[in-house]
């Protein structure tokens with residue numbers, strides 16, 4: 001079926017070797033936060049180029065400054081892997097206001113000649129449901145040859161006109177290489193969740209998935225998963241970044257749209273030990289796994305209610321997938 005032997009143990013680690021040459025000097029500091037083009041609704045995100053203002057000039061282009069503080073990592077409201085709640089202190093940092101876009105990743109590739117893992121091997125995991133086997137969870141994901149960040153759904157798909165959508169089909173090493181190019185890094189789980197919760201309690205943060213009128217405020221799945229996505233949020237797949245109101249930290253799409261890589265090795269729950277976990281994707285036993293956060297356009301309340309700040313899943317470090325992207329942080 002494929003060259004990589006998806007779901008088979010023993011994949012070799014392919015190191016990301018790309019010097020973070022510091023293309024932007026550290027004097028690009030802008031304490032008020034760098035401006036994006038106006039985002040926050042569907043007409044604005046549709047008009048966004050995918051490149052924030054001052055891109056290539058300010059090392060914090062498109063980022064927001066998060067003040068340090070204490071918070072509770074995890075939730076007692078969610079799945080077992082989100083427990084227990086652990087108090088954590090977070091120092092201040094900068095974080096991308098949006099998921100890294102195709103236009104931003106294209107800029108990186110053009111500057112460096114970087115070739116992603118999905119292009120080198122060449123395949124990525126794509127979600128395709130056969131109505132005849134729709135009730136078998138393991139049947140939904142396929143390793144598709146020719147799927148990569150330029151062809152998110154495989155041959156026949158492309159990113160023409162999609163510079164404002166999140167880049168997908170990128171591995172942990174790919175995401176790290178992009179971050180290093182900017183002099184950035186990937187957030188750890190606590191940093192990511194602290195930025196996503198934005199001072200809100202778990203119940204309040206979870207309710208923010210819909211507004212007071214019940215309208216979706218993120219790109220997730222409405223309808224009976226996996227066959228019926230009504231697209232009440234305006235999209236039945238990837239959405240451009242920034243189509244919904246920002247969270248209180250000014251961050252877009254911290255829940256929904258695409259899962260996002262973090263730098264943490266996955267453990268079954270906060271503080272170690274085992275917990276019951278409903279997996280989203282099959283995994284190869286033994287392969288190192290990292291924590292991914294925030295859920296995606298495939299998260300439905302009737303199957304996988306993970307379009308939430310505290311949700312978490314394990315992802316193999318070298319498995320590119322069509323529902324998985326990232327954002328970066330910086331000092």
Ligand SMILES: [Ca+2]
Nearest residue numbers: 219220233235
């Ligand atoms: Ca949707």
